[in-house]
Amino acid sequence: MREYQEKLEAEVKLNEQLLEERETQLSETQDQLDATQKELLQSEKLSALKRLVSSIGHEVSTPLGVSRTASSYLIEESDVVLSSFQNNTMTKSQFEKYLTDSREAGELLTTNLTRAHELMLAFKEVAVDQISEQKRDINLREYIQDVLLSLKPTYKNAPVEVRNNISPEIELNIDAGAIAQIVTNLITNSLMHGFKDATVAGTIVLSSETTTDEYILIYMDDGKGISTELQQHVFEQFYTTRKGSGGTGMGMYIIQELVKERLFGDIEFNSDEGQGINIRIALPKSLVA
Known part of the structure; x- marks a missing residue:
């Protein structure tokens, strides 16, 4: 009976030790899973932000391109009118056309720069919020x-x-x-x-x-x-x-x-x-x- 009791106590002690080791392993595994989960969440967040940056960059390039074309046209037309004025060859119709074209170019610039500005403001606000996690x-x-x-x-x-x-x-x-x-x-x-x-x-x-x-x-x-x-x-x-x-x-x-x-x-x-x-x-x- 004494031998059986000692053997049983040894088995219980061994099982307790194995149980403690298993609990330690499970705890370590859970910690690894939690860390992996955080990494995955962060990775997904950065991927979403990367897609946002890419799409906004492409979208902003359109109004900026139109604005650049409009401003270049405005500069060229201004040079032509200035030259005509300096040479005393500018006609009334030429000046009226210049004023009309300038207004249209200005409206084009305003519309497209406003669009680009709105996109950048929205992107900045959303991007900063996603990174900061602040209320x-x-x-x-x-x-x-x-x-x-x-x-x-x-x-x-x-x-x-x-x-x-x-x-x-x-x-x-x-x-x-x-x-x-x-x-x-x-x-x-x-x-x-x-x-x-x-x-x-x-x-x-x-x-x-x-x-x-x-x-x-x-x-x-x-x-x-x-x-x-x-x-x-x-x-x-x-x-x-x-x-x-x-x-x-x-x-x-x-x-x-x-x-x-x-x-x-x-x-x-x-x-x-x-x-x-x-x-x-x-x-x-x-x-x-």
Whole structure:
């Protein structure tokens, strides 16, 4: 009995030691998973920012190119008129034409430089927010309009209409960068999955509702939707139906993390195959500015 008891105690001690080692391994594995998750989130954020920089750079080049052409034309015409004036050969019709052309060139310059200025302001605000992760006061409708403006180069040539129907009265003190990344990921997902890489016509609508305790940000598209079977995997990491075709499987997972961890809200996803998607993001009124 004594030998059996000693043997049993030794086995118990060994099992306890193995259990401690397993718990240590599991803890280390969890720490590695947490670190990897943070790296993936940061990588996805930087990838979104890189795409934003690329699209904005391309978009800004158009109004700047038009402005450069208009200013060059204005300089050339001014030189011609100045030469005619100095040589006493300028006619009334030539001067009138110069004034008319100058005004048109000025209007062209104003329109295109204003466009470039708006794009750069929107890009600067959104980009800084995504990097800083700091809370600040925003008007939800106006801020999302800036986000949509910065994203417009990605869908301006697509047969997809994006509408901002959010109430102009929602003022929040919030992590604005999280809002920007959520909207960016939602638009990207809709274009890629709902509208087949933006080749199919459709509509995206952002709207809002107000309850006693929450502001609800509603995102809808009328794309191809998601089957009931696939919906249970929507928020899973690395789950994508576009593996090898540009899908990372991180888009909706990141959205859920941002809503819960950085905005202290909740998210609901609803869809029917062929009927588009409906996403409701609840933001607590404690975030009111």
